[in-house]
Amino acid sequence: MARIVIENLTKIFVGPQGERIRALEAINLTVEDGELLVLVGPSGCGKTTALRLIAGLEEASEGSISFDGKRVDGVPPKDRDVAMVFQNPALYPHLTVQENMAFGLKLRKCTPEDTRIRVNEAAEMLGLTDCLDRRPAELSGGQGQRVALARAIVRRPKVFLFDEPLSNLDPPMRAQLRAEISRLQRRIGATVLYVTHDQLEAMTLGRRVAVLRGGRILQVDPPLPLYQNPASTEVAEFIGSPPMNLIPGTLVPKDGAIVFHQAVTGAGSAANALRLRFPTQTCSRLIGYFGKKIILGLRPEHITPALPGGSGSLHETATARLDSVETTGPDSFFHFSRGGKTLIGRAAVPTIPALGQEFSVVFELARAHFFDPVSGQAVV
Numbered sequence: 001m002a003r004i005v006i007e008n009l010t011k012i013f014v015g016p017q018g019e020r021i022r023a024l025e026a027i028n029l030t031v032e033d034g035e036l037l038v039l040v041g042p043s044g045c046g047k048t049t050a051l052r053l054i055a056g057l058e059e060a061s062e063g064s065i066s067f068d069g070k071r072v073d074g075v076p077p078k079d080r081d082v083a084m085v086f087q088n089p090a091l092y093p094h095l096t097v098q099e100n101m102a103f104g105l106k107l108r109k110c111t112p113e114d115t116r117i118r119v120n121e122a123a124e125m126l127g128l129t130d131c132l133d134r135r136p137a138e139l140s141g142g143q144g145q146r147v148a149l150a151r152a153i154v155r156r157p158k159v160f161l162f163d164e165p166l167s168n169l170d171p172p173m174r175a176q177l178r179a180e181i182s183r184l185q186r187r188i189g190a191t192v193l194y195v196t197h198d199q200l201e202a203m204t205l206g207r208r209v210a211v212l213r214g215g216r217i218l219q220v221d222p223p224l225p226l227y228q229n230p231a232s233t234e235v236a237e238f239i240g241s242p243p244m245n246l247i248p249g250t251l252v253p254k255d256g257a258i259v260f261h262q263a264v265t266g267a268g269s270a271a272n273a274l275r276l277r278f279p280t281q282t283c284s285r286l287i288g289y290f291g292k293k294i295i296l297g298l299r300p301e302h303i304t305p306a307l308p309g310g311s312g313s314l315h316e317t318a319t320a321r322l323d324s325v326e327t328t329g330p331d332s333f334f335h336f337s338r339g340g341k342t343l344i345g346r347a348a349v350p351t352i353p354a355l356g357q358e359f360s361v362v363f364e365l366a367r368a369h370f371f372d373p374v375s376g377q378a379v380v
Contacts, residue, residue: 001191002067002081002158004031004054009063011049011215023049025215026063033068036185036192038206040199042238046215047195051161054193055082067158083157085165089148091136098123098132101151108155115154122150125184142173149181153188162194166201178205199239203227211235229369233376236297236369242333242344245303247274247296248373251289258286260296268340276316278365285379286370294379297369300333303345305352306360320361322353336361 011024024046031037039047052058054065056077065072072080091100098119105115123129126146136144145165152160162181166174182205185192196202202209203223210220211234219231230236236244249262254277262274276296286294306317320336320343332352334345345361353359370379 001033001189003033003069004029004159004191004193005064005066005069006030006050006054007064007066009050009053009065010061011046011053011058012061022215024053027212027215027217029210029217029220031191031193033191034189036182036190036194036205036207038194038196038202038209039212040196040202040206040209040238041212043197045212047197047212048163050212051084051163051193051195054080054159055084055161056080081158082161083152083155083159084161084163085145085148085152086163087165087167089136089144091144091147091151093136095135096132097128097134097136097139097147100136100147101154104151104155118154118156119150122153125153125187126150126180141169142177145169145177146180149184153184158191160190160192162192164196167196167198174201181205199241203239211238213238229378230297231378233295233297233371236371240299242300244297244299244369245343246371247298247339247341247343249274249294249296250292251286251294253290258290260294262296262339262341263293264339266340268337270339272337273339274318274363276318276363276365278368289370289379293373295371295373297371298363298367300344300346302364302367303343304362304364305334305345305347306362307351316363316365317360318363319358321358322355324355325352 006027006029008026008028009024010026013021013023015021039050041047049058053060056075060073092103095103101119101122102115105118123132126149128146128150131139131143139147166177169177178201194205206223208220208222209226211218213234219226219235227239230239233246236246247262249260252259252261258278260276260278264270264273318338320338322334322336323342324335326333327349330349331346332349334347334352335342371377372379
C-alpha cells in the first residue's frame with residue numbers, strides 16, 4: 001500500500017467561452033498508508049476531479065501528488081498502480097463474473113494459477129463464490145457492485161479510489177455494502193480515498209473525513225470531532241442532518257454575564273427574538289466580539305422541549321410555537337420560529353406538543369458554537 005501526499009493541488013479547466021474554471025484550489029491532503037479517508041462534499045465541489053488527478057486521468061494545473069515520497073506527476077495511469085471503483089460497475093456483459101474479475105490480471109500477464117487464487121480469495125471475501133459463473137445481467141445491483149470491488153481487490157494495487165460506488169443502490173443495500181467495504185479495508189490494510197456526497201456514508205466509513213466545497217478543503221478530522229467542532233459555518237451546515245442551527249446576533253455584556261441578542265430577519269419581530277444569557281466565565285474567548293455581530297450555532301439535539309424539574313445553570317429556556325414536526329422513529333425534529341428565523345430542535349416523540357401549540361424550549365448553552373460572521377470561521 002502507499003501513503004498519498006497531495007500538495008497545493010490546483011486544477012483549472014477552460015470553459016466554452018475561454019473562461020478559466022477552478023475546479024480545485026491549492027488543496028493539501030495526506031492519506032496515510034492503510035487509511036480509509038473519505039472526501040465529502042456537494043455535487044460540483046471537485047471530488048471526482050481530485051480522484052482523476054490522483055489516478056492520472058487528468059493533468060494538474062499546479063501542485064504535486066506523491067506515493068510513498070515519489071512524485072507521480074506525469075506518470076501514466078497504468079504505471080501508478082491505482083484501482084478505481086465507480087458509480088456504475090462497468091462490467092463486461094459478455095464475460096462471466098469470474099472472467100470480469102480476472103480481466104485486469106490477464107492484462108498484467110499473471111499466471112493462471114495466481115489468477116485463480118486471487119479471484120477465489122476475493123470472491124470469498126465478498127460472498128461471490130456462488131456467482132462466479134453468472135453474467136452481469138443475472139446479478140442484482142449489489143452483486144454487480146461487489147464484482148466491481150472484487151475486480152479492484154484482485155489487482156492488489158497501492159491505492160484504491162472509490163468514486164461514489166454506492167450512490168445507485170437502494171438504502172438497505174448501501175448500508176450493507178458500507179459495512180462490507182469497511183470490513184474489507186481493515187482486513188487487507190488498503191489505502192483508500194473514498195469520494196461521496198452523502199455525509200452519512202462519510203461519517204460511518206471514514207477514519208478521517210475531509211470536507212470539500214468550492215474546490216477547497218474546509219476541514220479534515222475524524223468523524224466525531226468533525227461533527228462536534230466544525231471549523232466554519234460551511235462545515236456546520238454541511239455535516240449533520242438536520243444541519244446546525246446558525247443564528248446571527250450580537251453579544252452584550254450585562255450584570256456580570258453575556259447576553260446573546262438575536263438579529264431580527266424577514267418578518268420577525270424584536271419581541272420574538274431570542275435573548276440567551278451566557279455566564280462570563282464560559283465565554284472569555286468572546287471578549288473581542290462584545291457589541292459586535294456574531295453567529296451562534298447549536299445542533300438540533302441541544303435544543304429540546306423543557307422537561308419537569310427545570311434546567312441546569314448552562315441552559316436557557318424560551319417559549320416557542322410548534323410549526324412542523326419530522327418524525328424519524330424514536331426521535332422527532334421539531335421546527336419553530338424566533339426572530340424571523342426557523343430553528344430545529346430534537347426530542348423524544350412523546351414530548352412533542354401539538355402543531356401550533358406553545359411550549360417551552362431549552363437551549364443547552366454549554367454546547368454552543370460561535371462563528372465570525374465575515375469569515376465564517378469558528379471563534380476560538
